[in-house]
Amino acid sequence: MVESPQIKQEFRQVSVIGLGLIGGSIAAGIKQQGLASSVSAWDANAASLALGHDLGVIDSIAADIHEATAQADLIILAVPVQSMEQVLRDIDLKDQVITDVGSVKGIAVEAARRVFGKLPENFIPGHPIAGSEKHGVVAADPNLFRQHKVILTPEEASNPAAIARVEKLWRGLGADVVRMSVSHHDDVLAQTSHLPHLLAYALVDTLSAGGDSLEVFEYAAGGFRDFSRIAASDPIMWSDIFQANREPLVQALDQYLLKLETLKQLIESGEADQIKDLLSRAKVARDHFSNIQAIARSKSGPD
Secondary structure, eight states, X not given: OOOOHHHHTSEEEEEEEOOSHHHHHHHHHHHXXXXXXXXXXXXXXXXXXXXXXXXXXXXXXXXXXXXXXXTOSEEEEOSOGGGHHHHHHTOOOSSOEEEEOOSOHHHHHHHHHHHHXXXXXXXXXXXXXXXXXXXXXXXXXXXXXXXXXXXEOOOTTSOHHHHHHHHHHHHHTTOEEEEOXXXXXXXXXXXXXXXXXXXXXXXXXXXXXXXXXXXXXXXXXXXHHHHHGGGGSOHHHHHHHHHHTHHHHHHHHHHXXXXXXXXXXXXXXXXXXXXXXXXXXXXXXXHHHHHHHHHHHHHHOOO
16 A cells, blocks of 8 residues: 555654563554654664664664664653653653554553643644454554554643644554543443453453363364453563553453343353343444444545
């Protein structure tokens, strides 16, 4: 896919801080689409940087965060949410545009306010709704964000030009950009992403703790494989996310536990009609969601 010259000329040097799956995929996509003249990176893991350079994911390796960001016109923070504040303290932020990819926006915004006294007008928080159970730069995919949503959570004082540049980055990577408030983002993601990951981890841990766990996994059908796939995701990253978004996550979990208790009681009392009603409502909701996705894919056209 060839992008327009206007998009190609948007960035001179992009610096990615954190070269894992997401950071590496962004870097690879930028290079594939020619969105910047140069892509540099820094990561606490020197082996990841060396591998990323060898794979052609990045053009150069920075010695430290300051070197990585000093000459950049766009800084992308792809680090664990709990590491955000320390990374921000190491950046000499001037007029660079800066964005992040964290799954929790509240902690990123509060970290920036502690470091800089306020959310800098050129800091446009973001979150791509894309990923994989795979992790590390070796899994970097330049097409990871195509036909996926990216949520930006700018504030009223955010620089419109900075917002526009971050939007151009994501659209250049094939993503659909939407905006919402920080609190709304964290509430929505607690329900649609964080809770499902928590449930997948809990289910796999429960089944693996049983004495016949080997047999359980041996005869697991497609439904179990599909649902439990995300339990193969990075446990350190997801532990950080669960802690960073604990209040919305606990609220979503409480609602889910109430529904489970209701279903348990219906099964115990043999209320077949009510069980069918609950399952039917869930099926209708899931079918509606699938139809919306199919319509969106048809409107976006082929890759």
